[in-house]
Amino acid sequence: MNNWYKLHSASILLMFTSKVKDLLIPLLLTLFAGGTGYGSRFTSLLFPILIIVILLYSFLYWVSFRYQFYEGELRIKQGIFIKKKRYIRKNRVQSVDIVSGMFHRLLKVEKVKIETAGGGMEPEVELAAVKQKEAQFIRTQLRSVDVPNQSEGEEAKELGLSTERSFYYKVPLKSIIIAGFTSGKVGLVFSAAAALISQIDQFLPRGFYENSIGVLISKGAVFLTGILLVVAFIAWIISIFITVIQYGNFEISKNDKELIISRGLLEKRHLTLQLNRITSVRYVCNPIRQWLGVWSIYVDSAGGGSKEEQLSTLLLPLGSRKEIDHLMKEVLPYAQMPETIQPLPKKAALRYIIRTSIIWWLLTFPVMCFLPNGWVFFILPLSFSYLGWLRYKDSGFTLRRNQCVLQTRLFSLSCNILPKNQIQSITYQQSFFQKKRKLYTLSADILSTTGGRTFQLNDMETDEHQNIFEWYKRNNK
Secondary structure, three states: OOOOEEOOOHHHHHHHHHHHHHOHHHHHHHHHOOOOOOOHHHHHHHHHHHHHHHHHHHHHHHHHOEEEEEOOEEEEEEOOOOOEEEEEEHHHEEEEEEEEOHHHHHHOEEEEEEEEOOOOOOOOEEEEEEEHHHHHHHHHHHOOOOOOOHHHHHHHHHOOOOOOOOEEEEOOHHHHHHHHHOOOOHHHHHHHHHHHHHHHHHHOOOOHHHHHHHHHHHOOHHHHHHHHHHHHHHHHHHHHHHHHHHHOOOEEEEOOOEEEEEEOOOOEEEEEEEHHHEEEEEEEEOHHHHHHOEEEEEEEEOOOOEHHHOOEEEEEEEEEHHHHHHHHHHHOHHHOOOOOOEEOOHHHHHHHHHHHHHHHHHHHHHHHHHOOOHHHHHHHHHHHHHHHHHHHHHOEEEEOOOEEEEEEEOOOEEEEEEEHHHEEEEEEEOOHHHHHOOEEEEEEEEOOOOOOEEEEEEEEEHHHHHHHHHHHHHHOO
16 A cells, blocks of 8 residues: 555545534624624624635645555645644554544545554544545554454455454443443533523523523422422433443454454444553442442553543443453453452541541631531531541552552542553652651552553552562562
8 A cells, every 4th residue: 555545535524514513602603793883794704704714624634635554654644734744653553443423424434543652632643534444454554453343344354354353242231321320421411501501691681590590489499399300310311311322332352462442323433452552451430330339441551542531441331340350351351350459557547538628627617607507518528528538448559460559539439450561650759747657659650642641549658668669670670
C-alpha cells in the first residue's frame, strides 16, 4: 500500500455535521439574531455565511487529507493553509479504535482513531470516513494480529488473516441495565436539562418562572413531592436508556497479543488494545454497587481512553465478583482482584476523618448560630466524618511478585492493580505532621492517555516504605 489514498467522500458530510454539532449554540444565536437597527442586514446573513464556511472547510479538509503505509509507517499529509506531514511508526501505536455511528453505517463507512503513547486527550490520527474493508486493512497494518468478530471474519479471510480468538465474552443486558441504574448519570441528565433551560430562557415570556412556581406552591407539599419523584424517576429512566445505548452489545475478545472491545447500539465502537501495553487495571464501585456486590473494570494504556470514562477504557460495565474472577482469569490473569488488602495503621484513621470533614465542622458553629433551624446542618459534618472513616477503612495495599495493589476511596472505591514493569516511578513523601506520627504518602506513576496517571495512598506506615522501594528496585535491576 505505497500509493497515497484519500478519505471517502462521505467524510465531507460527516465533517460538516460534526462541526455544526460543535458550533450548535453560536449557530442558533446567529439564526435568531436580527433587529431593525443598524447592522441588522449583516446579522441576518451570519447564519448562512457560517454554514457556507463550515461546508467549504469540510470540502477542503477532504481534498487536502492523504494517507499511505510505507515500510512499517503510517504517513499522513493534511492541511488547508499550513501543510502538515506526520509519520507514525507501527510500534508507537497504542490502540486502534474503529467507530461506526448511525450516519457511518448508512453510508457504509467507518471512522478510524489511532492513539500513540502520550497522545493526549485527542487521538493522534483520525480518519473521518473510510470504507469498511479499508478500516479493517488499516487496523491489520497497525496491529500485529487481528481479532475480528463474526461479521468481520469473511473480510479477514480475504486478507489472509487468522480469525481465531482464545476468549470471547458478551456482557448480559441485565448487567448493563443495572449499570445504568447505579451509574450516577441522573446528575448528568439534570445538568443537561439545566443547560437546555438556560439556552431557551430568552424565548420564555416574562414572569414565566414566578407564575409557574406560584402555581406549584399553591398545590401543596404532597403534590410537589409527587412531581419531584416523577421527575427523578424520568431522569433515572433516561440515564438507564443512555447507558444501554452507549454500552449495548458489549463484547470482549482476546487473542495471544491483543484485547478487542466492541460496544454500542447507535454508535458502534471497536477498540483494539495491545495486552503488553496495559499499564493498570482498576476495579471501581460506588457505595450502591458495593452494597450490591458488583464492580466495573477499567484499564489504562498510553492511548484509547475516552473523556466519559475518565480517560481510561471500560473493560466491563458491571459484573459480580464471580463474573469478574471468570473474566479476568481468561483476559488478564495477573490482574485478578485480591482476596485481602493490608490495611492502614490505626493512627491514620483520625487524619482521614479530619481531612474529609474539617471544613464542614468549621462551618457548623456559625450556621447553627445565625440561621433558623441551623441544627439541621449538623448532619453534613457527621456524614463527611463517616465518609472519612470509610476512606480509612477501605484503603490499603498489597505487594505481589509482579504487581502492586493500591486500594483507595474518594467517593467510589477503587482497587488499582499496577504491573511492576509498567510503573514509571515511585515517590515517597512525608509532611511535617506525618513525620510526627511516622506516616508517609506513596505515589506511583504510570503512562496513560493524557501522558501519565498518578496513584496515591496516604498515611502508610513508615516502616513499609523501605519494603516497597526494595520491591521496586528488584523489579528494575
